[in-house]
Amino acid sequence: MTIETISVVGLGYIGLPTAAVLADAGCRVVGVDVNQRAVDTINDGCIHIVEPGLADVVARVVADGRLRATTTPEPADAFLIAVPTPFNxxxxxxxxxxxxxxxxxxPVLKAGDIVILESTSPVGATEQMAGWLAAARPDLRLPQPGGSAGDLAIAYCPERVLPGNVLTELVRNDRVIGGLTPACxxxxxxxxxxxxxxxxxxxxxxTAELCKLTENAFRDVNIAFANELSxxxxxxxxNVWELIRLANRHPRVNxxxxxxxxGGHCIAVDPWFIVASAPDQARLIRTAREVNDGKPEWVIDQVRAAAERRADRGGPARVACLGLAxxxxxxxxxxxxxxxxxxxLANEPGLSIVAVEPHVDALPARLAGRVDLADAQTAIAGADIVLLLVDHIVFADAHVHLAPDAVVIDTRGQWNGASRR
Structure with a gap:
């Protein structure tokens, strides 16, 4: 059957770029999201997330009538589900x-439709999806692994894009497509x-489900090695930055x-899906997650120690947290x-916290009223402790605003790892 209309369910960091790229390629796309504000924003030809180049594409395809958004699913030839899959x-x-x-x-499915799950999911999720659809539509025959094709094609195709370069990687990257049957x-x-x-x-x-989890677990394990080395x-x-620079001169070390x-919606979450599926076997993957999950506490300890060394100066220690993404x-x-x-850190006694995040207009609710938001120059110039958490490019030269006696804790090595404590 010819695909003329595709419905993308979930218009977030993956769903909206996917919908926009599909529409720009000539497909008629209906985007579905439970967030009315997001739907209205998209229908106005604007975007509610930050992704380079996306605003121009969305404005163009909405103006051309190839993309529109709604909160209520409509009939289509294919449905791509790109909704969050957190853990409990x-x-x-x-x-x-x-x-x-x-x-x-x-309710809007018909014989011949294609349903594809793109959300990162544990092994067996596509089969569960087929079960939920079968329960909701007993009049449709669902495909069975290793069995008949059924009335619907059910498959799993995970995204594998890099935030900040999504539009390019959606087009150029290979895709792994796993069907409940080969025909699917x-x-x-x-x-x-x-x-x-x-x-x-x-x-x-x-296999496609585990492939996606494997890709991110591989990266998580390697990041854990670097974090443990630090x-x-x-x-x-x-100096760990100097150490890694030297070690990486070996031709087979990277x-x-x-x-x-x-952080993020993938690497910080996906390996736990493998651990949940095979807890006795995924020992290295579990340990890597524990190392990476424990690193924030180590950073907090560094700030505490720096604040204690400055306690005799009186008043709360002013901490500038550079980056929240x-x-x-x-x-x-x-x-x-x-x-x-x-x-x-906002809960720590004796600390006054100011955050710098140039890519947001307001602090998230969990920080509101407890943390001030400022630009980098203002925050750094008035800080006793400068904590570099994210190596945004705008922070590259921000250290020129440091007070002479400021304590620097550079967790990303952006300032050549030259932490001053």
Missing amino acids: DDRSPNLAYVRSACEAIA AERASAAYDFFVEGECILTDAR LVSDQLGI ILQPGPGV FKPNIDDLRESPALAICDR
């Missing part, structure tokens, strides 16, 4: 948003033929850069260790 307090996967999306689109994978690949220039590689759904180096009085922790040059605060550190 016990770090088990939470698929409530996926289930809600399935139940929302179920084949039919689902047609949805990506509109815009993907990379290779579409077909497999089964469970702890060892600090204990031994060695150590990543340490930081204040790991989970990575450089974006506005995304999801699972951000920088945000968590700033939040924790």
Whole structure:
């Protein structure tokens, strides 16, 4: 069957760029989101997230009538589900948003439609999705792994893009498409033929699900090595940035850069999905997560120690937290260790916290009333302790505003790792 209309369910950091790229490639796209403000913003030809180049594409495709947004699903030929998949307090996967999306689109499904889950998910999630759709639409035959094709094509195709470069990577990166059956994978690949220039590689759904988790767990383990190395180096009085620079001159060594922790909607979450699926086997993956989850506490300890050394000066120590996003040059605060550190420091007695985040207009609610928001020059010039948490490019030369006796804790090595304590 020919695909003429695609519905993208979830218009966040992945869903909206995907909808925009599809529409720009000539497909008619209906975006669905529960956030009325986001829907209205998109229909006005504007965007509610920060992603380079996205505003121009959305303005163009909305003006051309190829993209519109709604809070209520409508009939389409293919449905791409790109909703959040957080974890619960016990770090088990939470698929409530996926289930809600399935139940929302179920009434408008028809025989021949394609349903693709793009959200990062635990192994078996695509089969669960098929089960929810079957319960909501008993009149439709759902495909069975290793069995019949059914009335719908059900597949899993995870995103694998870098925030800040999403529009390019959506088009150029290879895609792994896992179907409940081979026919499902084949039919689902047609949805990506509109815009993907990379290779579409077909497999089964469970392998595709674990593939996405594996990619992010691999990165998490390597980041954990760098973060643990920073702890060892600090204990031994060695500059970790210099150490890594020298070690990486070995032709087969490529150590990543340490930081204040790991954030974002993928790397900080996805490895726990593997641990939940195979807790006895995923020992290294669990340990890496624990190392990275523990790094913010180490950073907080550094600030506490610096404040104690300055306690005899009287009054609260003024701490400038540079950066709240989970990575450089974006506005995304999801699972951000920088945000968590700033939040924790605001509860510390004897500290006065000012935050600098050039990519947001206001502090998140959890910091409001407890932390001041300022520009970098103002915050740094008045700070006793300067805590560099995110290496936004705008911070590259900000250290020129340091007070002569300011304590510097550079968690990203942006200022050549020359922390002053």
